[in-house]
Every structure is written in C-alpha cells, then in structure tokens.
Amino acid sequence: MASDPAVADPLRIGSHTFSSRLIVGTGKYAHYQLMAQCLEAAGAECITVAVRRERLVDAQGKSLLDFIDTGRYTILPNTAGCFSAEDAIRVARLGREILSQLGNPGADWVKLEVLGDSRTLLPDPLATLQATEKLVAEGFQVLVYTSDDPVMARRLKAAGAASVMPAGSPIGSGQGVLNPNAIRICLEYLKDGDADYPVIVDAGVGTASDVTAAMELGVDGVLLNTGIAHAKDPLRMARAMRMACESGRDACLAGRIPKRLYATASSPREGTITG
Amino acid sequence: MTIVVNGEPRQMAEGTTVAQLIAALKLDDRALAVEVNLQLVPRAKHVEYHLADGDRLEVVTLAGGG
Secondary structure (H helix, E strand, C coil): CCCCCCCCCCEEECCEEECCCEEEECCCCCCHHHHHHHHHHCCCCEEEEEEEECCCCCCCCCCHHHCCCCCCCEEEEECCCCCCHHHHHHHHHHHHHHHHHHCCHHHHEEEECCECCCCCCCECHHHHHHHHHHHHHCCCEEEEEECCCHHHHHHHHHCCCCEEEECCCCCCCCCCCCCHHHHHHHHHHHHCCCCCCCEEEECCCCCHHHHHHHHHHCCCEEEECHHHHCCCCHHHHHHHHHHHHHHHHHHHHHCCCCCCCCCCCCCCCCCCCCC | CEEEECCEEEECCCCCEHHHHHHHCCCCCCCCEEEECCEEECHHHCCCCECCCCCEEEEEEEEECC
C-alpha cells in the first residue's frame, strides 16, 4: 500500500499536537546560545526545562528565558531531581505557576520524574504511580518517565498518564534502547485497542541511530538531551537527530521487510547472458 | 523577623509581603514561582501575603533540563 509521505503525521499527546516527534531538553549545553541553535536544528517544537531555585546572589546573569522564544516552543517542565512523590508534586505545581505566567501552552502538563536511586537514576515505581494519580486528579496532563517494565507502563496508563515514557537505557548513559523487546511489549500493552496512545522513549539516546531504532519499534516520539548537548559538535548532532527521527518514523510506517536467513536476488534471473 | 529563602536565613521587616520580598531580592519576575512552607503562593496573592517569622520560602524559576 502506497501512502503520500508528505501528508501530515502529527504527534498528539493529550491536548497538544506537534509536527516534530523529537522532544529536546535544554540542559547541559556549553552555553545558552548553542542550546538555542540546537533546538532550532533539531526541529523541536516541544522542549523540556527544569524548575530550580533562583540564584539570590548574582541574579543579574543571563537567564534561560533570554534564549527561548516562549511564543514558539511548548515548554514541558520536568520534576527532575525529585526523590519523593510529595516533592515531585510540589515541583509540578511550581512549574505550572511559572508557565501560566508566561502564557505558555505547557502550563497544563508535566514531565513527571520521581527517582529511586541516584546512581542509575531509575524511577521509584511506587512513588511515580502515587504522584501520577495525584497530579492527574489536579488536572495535569502527566507524561511519565518510567523504566521499560510493561506491567508498570500499563499501571501508569491506567492511572491516567497522558503519555508513558519508558527509558531506553539510564538517563544520560548514551546506551540507546537496551531492551527493544521490552519496549515492543510496552507498545503492545499501551496501544491495545488504543492505537493513538502516545508512547515516548525518554532517556538513554546516544546517537542518531538510537533514535531511528526507537522510532522503528513504533514509539510515537523520542525525548533526548545529553545526546545532543554533549556531542563533540552539538549543532551537527541536533540536525542528525532530527533526520534520524524522521527516518525512523517513515521506516516504521513503511514497514520493513522480514529478515531471512538466505539471500534473495534483486536482479531478475531470466535473461542472463550465461543462459 | 527571620525567614529562610532558598535555604538561606534572611532578616526582613515584620509583615513583609511576598511581593516586597521579590522586589527586595531584585529578581526578574517574568518567570518565578514562590512557595511558603511547602504551599504554592500564586502570583495574584503575592501583594497580600504577609510573611511571618520562621517562614520557609522557595523562590524558583526555569533552568535548563532534560
């Protein structure tokens, strides 16, 4: 079946719609100018930010917001660094307050991250579930960072998460998608009877092929930060990530050929001069 | 009175409001949220919210993150 690849294929998460399927973080860049260039080169429409204490000394320094057009990007505030449901809920409320002031459409959602361990940055599943329930009850659209455990993924969706976002591998590790079968099962469970339910691979992407591989599995998008920010040439990597995401999506929709053990010739057997 | 702002003790006049504190700290208030004793104080309440001795505040903004 042929389809027109130029036809719009938007990413829908809750009430938000994007033409780009790459969600890009704003952390760890050498400087804000480079960050702004990378967001542009990655084709991002949705970007993640953290909520942090104001610096009360040297408060006159440049702010992240001096480099982000808040009229252009939908900002997804995270609860990064929280190790309890209570703290994550507080941070989510603070983020909503800030984005409401900015008039940014991201005021109604949150990237929920409740960590259970500082070395692996793996999520605390119980606290993550509790925080999801509470934030959903408070009207947030919750995009929830989780491990690649399909049972947990199903529980989070049942709790009302707008998107379940399994990690490909530990945050910032650059190991790519370590267990594609787990992601496949997450996809089957989460999209069962609900094909449009958005599943995002969040964390672990090291290079462009990791993004393509994730998208080829059938996830709806990829969220990444370090893979661009810490590349030797972040701007070039941002461009690579954009194309990788588009390639993976197209390949997924196009449908790959089955893998076979033996060769099948591409040129016709008939008419060879060897008779 | 003594209040604690982002973990640091600070002397303020009795009855200082959240709005007065933000002005005194010379913060860019485009993107700022305030919590007093773990409870969010919405911007619309900053003018009328009077701080008390021992209050613990968090004053936050957006930062780069993933």
